[in-house]
Amino acid sequence: xxxxxxxxxxxxxxxxxDDYSSTLEKVAERSEVTRRTLHRYxxxxxxxxxxxQLEMQENCxxxxxKAINSSEDPLMQLEQVLYAGIDCxxxxxxxxxxxxxQDDLSQKKDEGYxxxxxxxxxxxxxxxxxxxxxxxxxxxxxxxxxxxxxxxxTTTILSxxxxxxxxxxxxxxxxxxxxxxxxxxxxxx
Amino acid sequence: xxxxxxxxxxxxxxxxxDDYSSTLEKVAERSEVTRRTLHRYxxxxxxxxxxxQLEMQENCxxxxxKAINSSEDPLMQLEQVLYAGIDCxxxxxxxxxxxxxQDDLSQKKDEGYxxxxxxxxxxxxxxxxxxxxxxxxxxxxxxxxxxxxxxxxTTTILSxxxxxxxxxxxxxxxxxxxxxxxxxxxxxx
Numbered sequence: 001x002x003x004x005x006x007x008x009x010x011x012x013x014x015x016x017x018d019d020y021s022s023t024l025e026k027v028a029e030r031s032e033v034t035r036r037t038l039h040r041y042x043x044x045x046x047x048x049x050x051x052x053q054l055e056m057q058e059n060c061x062x063x064x065x066k067a068i069n070s071s072e073d074p075l076m077q078l079e080q081v082l083y084a085g086i087d088c089x090x091x092x093x094x095x096x097x098x099x100x101x102q103d104d105l106s107q108k109k110d111e112g113y114x115x116x117x118x119x120x121x122x123x124x125x126x127x128x129x130x131x132x133x134x135x136x137x138x139x140x141x142x143x144x145x146x147x148x149x150x151x152x153x154t155t156t157i158l159s160x161x162x163x164x165x166x167x168x169x170x171x172x173x174x175x176x177x178x179x180x181x182x183x184x185x186x187x188x189x
Numbered sequence: 190x191x192x193x194x195x196x197x198x199x200x201x202x203x204x205x206x207d208d209y210s211s212t213l214e215k216v217a218e219r220s221e222v223t224r225r226t227l228h229r230y231x232x233x234x235x236x237x238x239x240x241x242q243l244e245m246q247e248n249c250x251x252x253x254x255k256a257i258n259s260s261e262d263p264l265m266q267l268e269q270v271l272y273a274g275i276d277c278x279x280x281x282x283x284x285x286x287x288x289x290x291q292d293d294l295s296q297k298k299d300e301g302y303x304x305x306x307x308x309x310x311x312x313x314x315x316x317x318x319x320x321x322x323x324x325x326x327x328x329x330x331x332x333x334x335x336x337x338x339x340x341x342x343t344t345t346i347l348s349x350x351x352x353x354x355x356x357x358x359x360x361x362x363x364x365x366x367x368x369x370x371x372x373x374x375x376x377x378x
Binding site: 137139140141143144147148150151152154155158159162164165166169173176177178180181182183 | 332340355366369370372
């Protein structure tokens with residue numbers, strides 16, 4: 001059985017994803033606790049948001065680590081990392097939007113969850129390895145590829161929330177545009 | 190000489206781009222008008238923001254129209270549209286962020302500046318034409334390509350604000366990743 005604190009966090013993530021302006025009142029209600037109980041765990045909104053952020057980092061960290069471990073082939077690893085990023089990004093899209101406002105950097109700086117930085121470095125290593133193998137174009141710099149990867153994830157989230165792209169197409173399109181956009185040619189696909 | 194209203198709008202765009210949380214007080218001061226004069230033209234913050242938005246639509250509309258008219262070749266047109274979008278996006282990046290929060294759609298719905306819709310349709314026509322000519326992959330849908338174009342523009346703005354990609358590289362990287370990402374092969378580049 002989930003403990004109360006975790007239940008509040010999970011509920012908050014669900015509710016804020018739907019509507020970021022939702023009140024703590026609503027979070028408490030949907031978690032089936034009183035407002036008073038909620039405040040026993042979280043002093044205020046920003047405290048709850050921090051907990052959601054930590055939850056995201058742990059959860060996404062685990063998914064992306066799994067993606068990396070799913071294969072020995074760096075190209076396959078990169079593809080799986082993209083898909084894991086898309087799944088994570090959709091699940092926590094309100095946090096993504098929040099970060100974007102804050103110039104996208106606080107995400108890495110704020111919290112003490114070092115594993116997240118680890119995952120980031122591992123992904124960068126995969127990209128570097130593919131660049132050395134001339135699979136990824138060596139004209140592009142690592143920071144561009146990293147921002148482009150994030151950009152593709154944001155685009156897929158928008159495609160999905162605006163409903164303008166069929167759900168079944170989204171991941172295919174994302175990998176198509178990302179892989180070609182970094183110079184991976186069809187022969188390698 | 191610029192009239193007072195226009196001067197306030199231009200100043201607001203500059204200030205909000207630096208720091209969106211800046212006060213109207215600061216906008217008035219930097220525009221060299223009293224707070225009272227500012228309020229003669231704009232009832233409140235949201236009224237001023239609307240004026241900035243209209244200004245953006247007119248200004249970007251003109252730049253993108255110019256980009257389209259710069260060539261007869263749809264591929265060249267598309268490249269110039271991307272560059273115009275990047276320039277516009279950087280100039281009005283605070284508005285971009287604002288829209289992203291609101292699910293990216295209000296931008297087109299809110300205002301009566303129809304020319305903006307026109308530019309959007311023209312860009313979509315160029316993409317369709319290139320798809321028919323098999324220059325752009327016909328596996329991708331128009332909504333994906335359109336979101337992807339916006340995503341690339343957002344990525345370039347982030348590259349530029351975070352300072353992680355050299356200013357001279359940004360447009361090259363953007364066109365490289367966008368053009369390849371929609372299936373344009375090197376032979377056509």
